[in-house]
Amino acid sequence: MSVSGLTTGDFTEESEPFALFGRWLKDAEASELNDPSAVALATVDGDGLPNVRMVLLKGYDQAGFVFYTNFESQKGTEILGQKKAAMCFHWKSLRRQVRLRGEVEVVTDAEADAYYATRPRGSRIGAWASKQSRPLEGRFALEKAVAEYTARYAIGEIPRPSHWSGFRIKPLSIEFWQDGAFRLHDRMEFRRSSPEGAWEKVRMYP
Template sequence: MSDSLLTTGDFTEENEPFALFGAWLKDAEASEPNDPNAVAVATVDENGLPNVRMVLLKGFDARGFVFYTNFESQKGREILGQKKAAMCFHWKSLRRQVRLRGDVEVVSDAEADEYFRSRPVGSRIGAWASKQSRPLEGRFALEKAVAEYTARYAIGDIPRPPHWSGFRIKPVSIEFWHDRKFRLHDRIEFRRDTPDGDWNKVRMYP
């Protein structure tokens, strides 16, 4: 297997990882039974203790990888505090993995508003009703909050909560991993010094 072995579905020869990620995500959309855009997001709290959880990727382009959340949640507070995060996609059906990490910025209000309007009504109500990551005295309290906000926004548009928006991870490294026999996997990492710099491609030992 040489460094130039690059076919569709494996690794691109171009030093630009976003097109390759798009091709892999498209493959996952055809093969994964549930949520091909599911991704683990890792953060660090104020004490340096890491946290990880699954979210759904809602967009990506040359600027970075976007997901949305309650900024008052644990992950929201940790990202706002550190302004750094990491992601890991694992597509079991394809035996592929993508890891990335970098600085984080908040998406524009226009981007957040547009995505919020695209969500089902129940999800928009839930964004208001859920005090995410905080103790819940019982399921009834959540159902009561949902009922209250459903009544409040029964007519007209449901506005985006001020504490709900999106984060964009601006990667300085993106690693593509593909399973091979005898654990002799393919690993290629794209690296750059800054979120706006040029990419360098490095083949890694498995």
């Protein structure tokens, strides 16, 4: 069986996961209709209850997987409290999935500033106006806040709010899943004991 010209056995030859992830993401960018970088992000609160929601991956390299958010939001406070998170990419058109989990660090101010500057002006205003994850008494209150910050920053650059930045998940495990006939899927997990450790590759039962 093959998907996008890649047979299910091809990815088992990889010795590290990041190059493989890059190939799979490139395939997804060519085949997915909307947001190939969309990923389910899982966190846990102080009571041990999990939460999951969709975010957009904004970068990855050997150091980890980066996304941005309001640090005062539910996911922001949960990650800052636990310093751990997990992600799951699902590309339905390719019948592929990538799961990862690990420790989390805050990106540098320079990284956050550089990405914030690329956002549309309205999105930068929104970062100031939205008290993300907190109760909203009505839509008018949000529209009023947007109008106030639009007037405040009518001219010139819009600075990045101190509560808005990015997280980097430094994975301890990354699993690649490829759909197979009769539910005999192909699964390969890369594991390491620390973010600086060497990868171990393990084939998993479907």
